[in-house]
Amino acid sequence: MPDTSFVHAHAAHGDWQLALAECQQQLDAQLAARQSAPGGAAPLTLGWCYLNDYYAPDAEAILAALQAYWPLVAWVGTAGVGVCASGIEYFDEPAMVLMAAALPPTSFRLFSGLQPLPSATSGFTPHTALVHAEGSTPDVQDLLQELSARTATGYLFGGLSSARNRTLHMANGVFSGGLSGVLFGPEIGLISRVTQGCxxxxxxxxxxxxxxxxxxxxxxxxxxxxxxxxxxxxxxxxxxxxxxxxxxxxxxxxxxxxxxxxxxxxxxxxxxxxxxxxxxxxxxxxxxxxxxxxxxxxxxxxRNPAAARADLMRVATEIRSELESGHSGRALGALYISCSGRGGPHFGAPHAELQMVRNALGDLPLAGFFAGGEIARDSLYGYTGVLTVFTGQ
Incomplete structure (x- = not known):
């Protein structure tokens, strides 16, 4: 059976082209190792790209480079004051985090201002949705509630761009205003929790x-x-x-x-x-x-650092326990979207927040960013973290 686990990469450099080249090498090495394993590796179909805001002015060029290198992958993402990967965070330095998955092409749909939500007669029923947006978008809370009502479970997860120079979000294009992201069908399993920081x-x-x-x-x-x-x-x-x-x-x-x-x-x-x-x-x-x-x-x-640490450990342990129960399949990859007011300093040391997640879930492929507002269910949160683990057999 092909390996459908996620792959991820991260790099920091003053030149986004060199950071992207380093990420490409990391992903290529992981894919080569999986291709040589019994059953090989299924082709990548969906990718996430999270950019520190140093790279925000070059978002179009970065997306074009990703699409040229992986033409069969649909890319989504956003920019923030910080980005994160498994066990590591990048604050106030030029960095990017990439993650990609080999999901069945029929199991998800991108949406944006140029790609409307699928109609009821399309044959695709969205169950959950990853959402990226901007805080300056008028009536963003109303838009989230409307989108939530269009999914079978009502569950959204994601966050607002927190870039200081240019807020944006990506879904096979670079956008300002409105919402964009990915609709997931019922075959995409996930476990998601919100952790409070107050x-x-x-x-x-x-x-x-x-x-x-x-x-x-x-x-x-x-x-x-x-x-x-x-x-x-x-x-x-x-x-x-x-x-x-x-x-x-x-x-x-x-x-x-x-x-x-x-x-x-x-x-x-x-x-x-x-x-x-x-x-x-x-x-x-x-x-x-x-x-x-x-x-x-x-x-x-x-805001309470001790409460934030305790609650993050609680939700990560809950997710681990659900995975260990055997009812949800195995963990394939994860997204973590945390408030820009959290991060290492709020948890006692650089990278401490992400290390807590890794200690609980293992060195799972993970991508994420530090947001100007966190999205869960049909609401916009603040001072929270939204941890979502994708599962499968």
Missing amino acids: KPIGPMRTVTRAAHNLLFELDGEPALDCVLQDLGLGRDVPEDTLASVLSATLVGLSKGDDDALSVPGRFGTETLVRHVLGVDAQHGVLALADVVEDGMRLAFCT
Whole structure:
């Protein structure tokens, strides 16, 4: 039986052409080894290309070079402030990560502004989707929900480009605005988890009065009084101190039926972490970076390295346990999309975040990037990591 495991490569160099040549050599060596094995290797059909933003201005040339070297491979990807591979991350240096797979051509479809979603009569039923996008895209959350509704499982995974010079995404072309990515059919197995990077600093509360992004009351009390209580501050706190502490305070929002209360002191997987944008101290009102509705659950929180490490280990161990159960097949390759505010420094040392993943899953082919927002299910997250493992026999 042909080997359908993924192959991957990564390289850093000031000249993207030399980095790409190094990646090509790495992939060619892996493919040659598999071709010599019993059954040979199935031809590559789908590839991922993640670029550090140093290379973003040359995205078209890089994509053209990939297509010329592997003309039968459909390429997707994006650019970010950092990219990652198995056990390693590249922040603030010119680097690229490539990964490719020998998936059946009928098992996936690319989509973009030039390639619309397949029609209901096409014979292809999307079950899941990898999505790349830009934060500047109007109504990106609405677009994600619409795309989620077009898949059988409703499950999306991916992230927003975080490039500082030129945000972009690729799907056999280079795009700005909108969404692009890959739709996967039911034959493509995957296990995906979201890991949170924040921890509640106070109790889970119920929103009792809100309008759009303005939060008036929690549990019948002024929202400002609640956050001051959780921060251990009084109403007489100086304005400059209040502005400083609120700039470092986040909120974890969840719907009433979320699992947010399943484990005390930890957010549920559906929790969306958002910034506090402003405060009306006179009326006790907070402005949040998302729409908030009556009945939602909310807890104030801060970024927490210890909680991030513990939660990443939890989700990686869950995935490993599911793989070891034998019900999902073996791991073929993985994608990891983490918040640009995470990475090694947040986990204690360079590469620590990716080394935790490798320690749990083994030296699995892995590609990913550090995003300006992470996509999971039908929502846009922040300060999280989305770890997805592709499985097969």
